[in-house]
Amino acid sequence: MYIEKNCCDAILGTLLNIMGKTKDGVASRLDMVNMGIRTDLKPTAGVKRDKLPLASWSWNLFVDERKFVCNSFFHMKGPSWFSSNIQNLVSVNDLKLGNLKPHDCHVIMQQLIPVAIRSVLEKPVRYAIIRLCLLFKAICSKVIDVSILKQMQAYLVDTICLLEKFFPPSFFDIMIHLTVHLVREVELCGPVFFRWMYPFERYMKVFKGMVHNRTFPKGCIAECYIVEEAVEFLEERMLPEDATTVGIPKSSRPGLLNGYKRLSAPKIVTANGKLLDIAHLCILQNCEDVQQYFK
Numbered sequence: 001m002y003i004e005k006n007c008c009d010a011i012l013g014t015l016l017n018i019m020g021k022t023k024d025g026v027a028s029r030l031d032m033v034n035m036g037i038r039t040d041l042k043p044t045a046g047v048k049r050d051k052l053p054l055a056s057w058s059w060n061l062f063v064d065e066r067k068f069v070c071n072s073f074f075h076m077k078g079p080s081w082f083s084s085n086i087q088n089l090v091s092v093n094d095l096k097l098g099n100l101k102p103h104d105c106h107v108i109m110q111q112l113i114p115v116a117i118r119s120v121l122e123k124p125v126r127y128a129i130i131r132l133c134l135l136f137k138a139i140c141s142k143v144i145d146v147s148i149l150k151q152m153q154a155y156l157v158d159t160i161c162l163l164e165k166f167f168p169p170s171f172f173d174i175m176i177h178l179t180v181h182l183v184r185e186v187e188l189c190g191p192v193f194f195r196w197m198y199p200f201e202r203y204m205k206v207f208k209g210m211v212h213n214r215t216f217p218k219g220c221i222a223e224c225y226i227v228e229e230a231v232e233f234l235e236e237r238m239l240p241e242d243a244t245t246v247g248i249p250k251s252s253r254p255g256l257l258n259g260y261k262r263l264s265a266p267k268i269v270t271a272n273g274k275l276l277d278i279a280h281l282c283i284l285q286n287c288e289d290v291q292q293y294f295k
Helices: 002-016 026-035 063-074 102-116 123-139 146-166 174-189 198-209 217-238 273-285 288-294
Strands: none
Touching: 002 063, 002 102, 002 123, 002 174, 063 102, 102 123, 102 198, 123 146, 123 174, 146 174
């Protein structure tokens, strides 16, 4: 989970040149000069600070391209409860993404980055990044075919080698290296979604709502949790079936949920021929039985 978050921060920080998160800098360029690779990218002395030549063919984006990526993230919308509001995480003026939580990075890495970078990078660089995103998506899937784990491992190693062709050596820290062991972890421990911490981090929001005295937050959480457990026990074990529930407020408009009044009027949408064909194609592309005909 945190490997995916750190990889997402490294990719976004390097592409958008986010201060504190980018893996590109003066020290990184000097290391490349000492190693004898990409000597054309060595920093040049300036009046106030050293200037870094743009590696436009690999990891550096121009200002217009960074604006395009940030606007792409800003206008992306997902289903309800799919993720947090991406618009609140994007700063179009500063051209950066901030306050990313692990689940935000999970969604951005697997779903949004392949869409945001599809027209701003060279094809080999874009291809390597999208391969890494698809590998994380395959590893986190609910159903994994054990027979293709060895092939997935080889595919992952090739992807890391492709990234080494386009990103500086400072990009490959311990977190990028740990991705090589993810397939082995799936082979030994099973699917990832049985072991990740997203449900517990989401439940932390419930605990934060229980804090009414910031001087003693743990005491407030403990007392509220004990009260909730006691109320649930009384409701399930001691109250008769026809008794009203305890602590649950009644609706001010009870007729809405009793089955005799609609919440809203129905809306009928008529699809034309082209839209209907697109819907059919989308269903077929996500059906496993016909995947062999698309290859």
